[in-house]
Amino acid sequence: MKKGIRTYLVTGLLVWVPLGITVFLIGFMVDFVDRALLVIPEQYRPDTLLGFHIPGIGLLLVLIILFLTGLLAANFFGRKLVKLWERALNRIPLVRSIYSASKTFAEVVLTDSTDSFKEVLLIEYPRKGLYSLCFQTGTNLGEIQSRTGEQVVCVFVPTTPNPTSGVMIIVPRKDVVSLDMEIEEAVKMVVSLGVVVPHWPGEGLDAVAERISDNNKPEQPAVAKDWPQP
Structure with missing residues (x-):
């Protein structure tokens, strides 16, 4: 009650x-x-x-x-x-x-003249094994693109609970994960300290945990077959 x-x-x-x-x-x-x-x-x-x-x-x-x-x-x-x-x-x-x-x-904020803040990404930051939400702010990086020798993107990693501040990072495109959530949903998640999480119709936590558990199971040794006696 x-x-x-x-x-x-x-x-x-x-x-x-x-x-x-x-x-x-x-x-x-x-x-x-x-x-x-x-x-x-x-x-x-x-x-x-x-x-x-x-x-x-x-x-x-x-x-x-x-x-x-x-x-x-x-x-x-x-x-x-x-x-x-x-x-x-x-x-x-x-x-x-x-x-x-x-x-x-x-x-950047009031116009649509650039492709900034058009996609929500996930990167390993500030170290490997830790993930942070970020927003793609640019792909045409000119000299930076040429000097790195690989496709890179510029991303903005916001701080929480104030998403207007953060850090700009240039990362290889292969190291970012594109997310389906909208920009507004990602901002809400940042502001709420991760309390407000956008609904996603994909597999739930239990299914993910089960899949990870199955992948970590040791392989069973092959069982010798009983061949018929001559």
Whole structure:
């Protein structure tokens, strides 16, 4: 009885906790953007112009600004302006490093222009016999591919529970194992410290253990046949 009550309570928490966190974060983001509008002179604020307060108006304005910026940067004239802006930022030592790293990260995460994070792999890392989840980030490695003399891939091994940090490793293609799980499923597994494991319809743990046990059994010696007497 107690076990059943505990199960129902945990199930209820699993339903409400993610929903509560989502609502809290969205509310925090909307409130944060609305407060950012306080830097605008009072006579030009949306509340003053409209005559009443609209929750989330700041977030709406940010989305509109992002859309207009993207629309401008997508044409020839806009691209020229962006290049001039980046050229100016690249002349400032500290700003140049931060901006360059931020731009590279944004391009990898927000665009589909590369084949990064398109496949979940398994490699033996940090030593032989230990396995780590990783994401393939590139296959066309140019000079590295030529110097190694074999097909290699670039992978990103995330840390847990924060998958945004990790290490980049270049490994031979023959040493990686391709997995069927989706990128999102692998990220959930990393964040949950391995507690949330994606469902896989293949053979279960018992079948794998039985197969390994059969492979490790010593071979039986051949039994001599009883030949008929002449």
